[in-house]
Amino acid sequence: MLRSPETRYALERYLQHETGATKVAIHAATALTAGAVQENWKIEAEMTGGSLAGRHLLVLRTDAPTRIAASLGRAEEYAVLCAARGAGVTVPEPLFCCSGTAALGRPFFIMQWAEGETSGAKLVRDECGAEQRGEIALSLARELATIHGIRPPRLDLAALGDPPADPAAERVALYRRWLDDFEDPHPVAEWALRWLAREKSAASEIVLLHGDFRTGNYLVGKKAPTAILDWEFANWGDPHEDIGWFCCKSWRFGAIDREAGGLAPRALFYRAYEEHARRTLDTKRLHYWEVMASLRWLLLALQQRERYLRGGERSLALALTGRRPAECEFEILRLIEAGTL
Amino acid sequence: MRDLPGGRELEMLALELEAERLGTLEGDDRRLVVAMIERARAIAKREAKAGEAALAPVRAALERLYGPGDPAEHFHRLTQDIRAGRFDPPTARRGEIRDLLWALTLQKLRESNPGFLRAHGLE
Numbered sequence: 001m002l003r004s005p006e007t008r009y010a011l012e013r014y015l016q017h018e019t020g021a022t023k024v025a026i027h028a029a030t031a032l033t034a035g036a037v038q039e040n041w042k043i044e045a046e047m048t049g050g051s052l053a054g055r056h057l058l059v060l061r062t063d064a065p066t067r068i069a070a071s072l073g074r075a076e077e078y079a080v081l082c083a084a085r086g087a088g089v090t091v092p093e094p095l096f097c098c099s100g101t102a103a104l105g106r107p108f109f110i111m112q113w114a115e116g117e118t119s120g121a122k123l124v125r126d127e128c129g130a131e132q133r134g135e136i137a138l139s140l141a142r143e144l145a146t147i148h149g150i151r152p153p154r155l156d157l158a159a160l161g162d163p164p165a166d167p168a169a170e171r172v173a174l175y176r177r178w179l180d181d182f183e184d185p186h187p188v189a190e191w192a193l194r195w196l197a198r199e200k201s202a203a204s205e206i207v208l209l210h211g212d213f214r215t216g217n218y219l220v221g222k223k224a225p226t227a228i229l230d231w232e233f234a235n236w237g238d239p240h241e242d243i244g245w246f247c248c249k250s251w252r253f254g255a256i257d258r259e260a261g262g263l264a265p266r267a268l269f270y271r272a273y274e275e276h277a278r279r280t281l282d283t284k285r286l287h288y289w290e291v292m293a294s295l296r297w298l299l300l301a302l303q304q305r306e307r308y309l310r311g312g313e314r315s316l317a318l319a320l321t322g323r324r325p326a327e328c329e330f331e332i333l334r335l336i337e338a339g340t341l
Numbered sequence: 342m343r344d345l346p347g348g349r350e351l352e353m354l355a356l357e358l359e360a361e362r363l364g365t366l367e368g369d370d371r372r373l374v375v376a377m378i379e380r381a382r383a384i385a386k387r388e389a390k391a392g393e394a395a396l397a398p399v400r401a402a403l404e405r406l407y408g409p410g411d412p413a414e415h416f417h418r419l420t421q422d423i424r425a426g427r428f429d430p431p432t433a434r435r436g437e438i439r440d441l442l443w444a445l446t447l448q449k450l451r452e453s454n455p456g457f458l459r460a461h462g463l464e
Contacts, residue, residue: 184345185416185417185419185420186420187416187419187420187423187442187445188442188446190420190423190424191423191438191442193424194424194426194428194429198429254460256460256461305345305346308346309345309346314354314357316351316354316355316357316358316377316378316381317377319346319350319351319354319381320351320377320380320381320384322344322345322346323344323351323384323449323453323454324453324454325344326344326446326449326450326453326454327450327454327457329442329446329449330446330447330450330457330461333439333442333446337439
C-alpha cells in the first residue's frame with residue numbers, strides 16, 4: 001500500500017492534518033510480515049510542530065486485499081483498541097483512525113509502535129526459559145481478565161452489535177454457514193458441530209472477547225507482554241471462549257504439553273485468571289470451548305486455503321494451510337472422546 | 342477424501358517459488374521459504390507413496406455403510422448424514438462412524454504431518 005511515492009505523500013498530508021504539524025516527513029515505510037488478515041506497515045515519521053512533534057515509530061494497519069469472514073472493519077477495531085487501552089489492557093497507543101477511503105484508498109488506523117517479540121515459535125522454544133514463560137503466562141492471564149472486565153452495554157462499542165443471547169448456539173450457526181462455503185465435504189467438522197449443538201449450555205455472563213487471544217498475537221519483552229495485538233475478531237461472548245482459543249493445541253507451536261499457549265500448564269494460567277477476574281472457571285465449559293476452538297481453527301485454515309484455491313492468490317503458504325485441518329480433526333475427535341480436558 | 346490442494350499441486354507451487362523467489366531472499370525470510378518448499382515436497386512424496394491403497398480401509402468402511410458405489414459420493418453422503426443427525430447417540434452405528442473418521446484423519450496426518458503423530462506417541 002505504501003510502496004508508491006504518491007501514497008506516502010498522501011499519508012504525510014493526512015498526518016499533517018491530524019496532528020496540526022507544519023511539516024511531516026516519512027523516512028521509511030516497511031511492510032510487516034505478521035498478520036495474514038490485515039496489512040501492517042512500520043513507519044518512521046518526523047513531524048515538525050503539532051500534537052506529535054518529533055520523530056516517531058508508528059504502525060499503519062489496513063485491510064489486506066482479501067478480507068476473511070467475521071473480521072471487524074478498521075474503524076470498529078480501532079474503537080475496541082481504544083476501549084481496551086481505557087480499561088488498562090497493554091496495547092499500542094491508538095492515535096488516528098480514517099474510516100473513509102479518501103486519504104489512502106482504504107480505511108486504516110495508526111498506532112504507536114511497540115517493541116517486543118511476536119514469534120510464537122521463538123517464545124515456546126527452550127531458548128526462552130521455563131521461568132520466563134511462566135511469568136509471561138501469568139501476565140497474559142491478567143491481561144485477558146482485564147479484557148473480560150469490559151461488559152456490555154457500551155456506546156463506544158455499539159459497532160460490535162447486541163450481545164448474543166446464546167453465544168454457543170450463535171457460534172454453531174456461524175460455523176455451519178462457514179462450512180457451507182466449501183465445496184468439498186468435511187465430516188469431522190460436521191461431527192463436531194453435532195456434538196457442540198448437543199452439549200451447549202448457556203453462558204454465565206457476557207463480556208468483551210479479544211476473539212484471537214493466542215501466542216503469536218502479543219508482543220513480549222523480557223518477562224511480560226508489551227502489547228496485545230490484532231483485535232479484528234473482538235466480539236461479545238462467553239469468557240471461556242477466549243481461554244479455549246488460547247489453550248487450543250494449534251496455538252502451542254509444538255509444545256503440546258504446555259497447554260496455556262505453549263508457555264505453561266493450563267492450571268497456572270487458569271488460577272491467575274480466576275484471581276484477577278474474580279470469576280471461577282467452569283471446566284466443562286472450558287472443554288466445550290476448546291472443541292469449538294479446534295473447529296474454528298479448522299474452518300479458518302480452510303478459509304485461508306480458499307484464498308489460494310478460488311481467490312486467485314498463488315501462494316504456497318496459503319496452499320499448505322489447506323493441509324492443516326487434519327491436526328484439528330485429530331484434536332476434535334480426541335477431545336470429544338475424552339469428554340474432558 | 343484427502344484435503345486440498347493435492348500433493349502434485351503443492352510440488353508445482355514449490356517449484357515455482359523456488360525458481361521465482363528463492364534467489365531474491367536472505368536470512369529468516371529465506372529459511373522460512375525453504376522450510377515451506379521442503380514441507381510441500383515431503384507431503385507430495387508421502388502422498389504419492391501412500392497412493393490410493395492407503396485409503397482402502399476408509400473406502401471399505403464406506404461400502405459397509407452404504408453398499409457398493411462411488412467412494413466420493415459415499416463420502417458426501419456420510420457428511421450429509423452426520424449433519425442430519427443420523428449418527429447421533431444412541432445410534433448403533435456411531436462407533437463405526439467414529440472409527441472411520443479416525444482412520445481417515447490418521448491417514449491424512451501420516452501424509453501431511455507425521456511429526457504431529459509422533460508428538461502424540463503414535464507411529
